[in-house]
Amino acid sequence: MSDNALAYMFRIFWIVFLAFILVDTFCKSWNTENGKNERVLPNGHGTFVGYDPILFPIIAAIYLALCIGIPAAKKEDILLNAITLMDMVLFITIYFTILLIFLPVLRRYYMAKTCAAFWIVPVVLYFQPNMLETFAVPPAVVFYIPENFLTILGCIWITGFGVIFTIQVMSHLRFSKKLQTNSRPVEDDSLLELWNKMKKEMDIPLIVDLKYCSEINTPLTLGMRMKNTTTYLPEHSFTDEEAELIFAHELRHIQRRDTHMKFFLRFCCAFGWIHPLIWVAVRKAEDDLELSCDEIVLKDADKDKRRKYAELLLSIAGDSRGYSTCLSASARSLRYRLKAALPVKNKRKGVVLLFLIMIASGLCTGRLALSTNRGTLSELAGPDTAEISNADVKSGRYDDFHEIKDVGELSQYLSEMEVERILTGYENETSEGGLRGEFAASNRSFALSGNFLSITNIVSGETEKYYIRISLDWEFIESLK
Known part of the structure; x- marks a missing residue:
């Protein structure tokens, strides 16, 4: 079996494995939230789908640090990490845009x-991105970006990302400080009793606090860590039924760790800031977080309870800031939430669709190569690079390699070949099958397969990889035997 076949098999296996994790945790999360006794998550106050959403920003930050924060790193290593970042940015922008287009149908x-789980696919996909490169497959897309332009573009993107993300974090910290300064503990015994009872029923730690705050109009939850999580209520009196609905909604956010999901979405907004539709997509994703909590709160509700819930949303309409979740969002999403609160027919769970989306996403990522130089092989690798001393060629029609006798003609052909120097983890096919050439020239060895050429310096062991822009004339090469 060829190396490429093994690489494709491993890649498909890994993608299916990630897809299984996604749908398995989705089903377990759904069972946990709906009080099922079988196939539930062991930790009831972490019912996120897949992996904790905060892992994606951590992974992206590691690659960003490798790109700009290690002075001793080789230029090639820095650019390879830059490719991974580019792959993340491209996938996020394209995937979120497609999801935004189809969202009305999906919600229906x-x-x-x-729908909320669809947005989490990048977290699962890039949980361990290095695994996708263990057996690299041929790049599906080669981006040519002149090195000077790439530097300028990279600086613009990093500057924009840094500014937007810093503004987000500072805004969150200011908002959090403002709530803490203008809040007071809830002292109503009946309210606290209901709050603690519902926390216990949902297996949420008792350390999660409940406070009144004069700076807000709608209940919201804030806190990235469980021990610092607080639900704030506006200075407003609520009936027992209203309080129960509010607590049910906010505790679902806490149970799912939706503040982490909010952080992930806002990070994606900064990460793909250059694409305007990302901003719209993130707002829609935040709406889906609220809608999914509405859905579980009203799961077994009758018509009267749904009507009261809709009235509650109207009476405390507001907006959240920072990495917080709130019960009643502003007018931009309120109409849809009110409509969704009315009795509706049962909707599909969509496990198969979620699985297929994950598979398709996995197949579309990790196939990017970057090119910063373009020209003939002699221009990029040196005029004496392709002075072939001996050469062998093999095709699927033959069992063994056949020697090329007219190495002069081959040298001329290779030196004039239009190529791009690329950065990729892909190594040329070394096993049987397909068209392949192996050449030698002084202290260099060549491996030619498909539209890819590797040139290895025998002394230093360093390898340069090239993408051949025009399909090789294999008939001409074989005719030189």
Whole structure:
């Protein structure tokens, strides 16, 4: 079996494995939230789908640090990490845009929890991105960006990302400080009793606090760590039924760790800031978080309870800031939430669709190569690079390599070949099958396969990889035997 076949098999296996993790945790999360006794998550106050959403910003930050924060790193290593970042940015922008387009249809036929889960695919996909490169496959896309332009573009993107992300974090910290300064503990015994009872029923730690705050109009939850998580209520009196609905909604956010999801979405907004539709997509994703909590709160509700819930949303409409979740969002999403609160027919869970989306996403990522130099092989690798001393060629029609006798003609052909120097983890096919050439020239060895050429310096062991822009004339090469 060829190296490429093994690489493709491993890649497909790994993608299916990630897809299984996604749908398995989705089903377990759904069972946990709906009080099922079988196939539930062991930790009831972490019912996120896949992996904790905060892992994606951590992974992206590691690659960003490798690109700009290690002075001793080789230029090639820095650019390879830059390719991974580019792959992340491209996938996020394209995937979120497609999801935004199809979201009205998805919301119509699938549960709100499923729609919210669609946004989490990048977290699972890039949980361990290095695994996708263990057996690299040929790049599907080669981006040519002149090195000077790439530097300028990279500086613009990093500057924009840094500014936007810093503004987000500072805004969150200011908002958090403002709430803490203008809040007071809830002292109503009946309210606290209901709050603690519902926390216990949902297996949420008792350390999660409840306070009144004079600076807000709608209940919201703030806190990236469980021990610092607080639910704030506006200075407003609520009936027992209203309080129960509010607590049910906010505790679901806490149970799912939706503040982490909010952080992930806002990070994606900064990460793909250059694409305007990302900003719209992130707002829609935040709406799906609220809709999915509405859905579970009203799961077994009758018409009267749904009506009261809709009235509650109207009476405390507001907006959240920072990495917080709130019960009643502003007018931009309120109409849809009110409509969703009315009795509706059962929607599909969408496990199969979620699985297929994950598979398709996995197949579309990790196939990017970057090129910063373009020209003939002699221009990029040196005029004496392709002075071939001996050469062998092999095709699927033959069992063994056949020697090329007219090495002079081959040298001329190779030196004039239009190529791009690329950065990729892909190594040329070394096993049987397909068209392949192996050449030698002084202290260099060549491996030619498909539209890819590797040139290895025998002394230093360093390898340069090239993408051949025009399909090789294999018939001409074989005719030189």
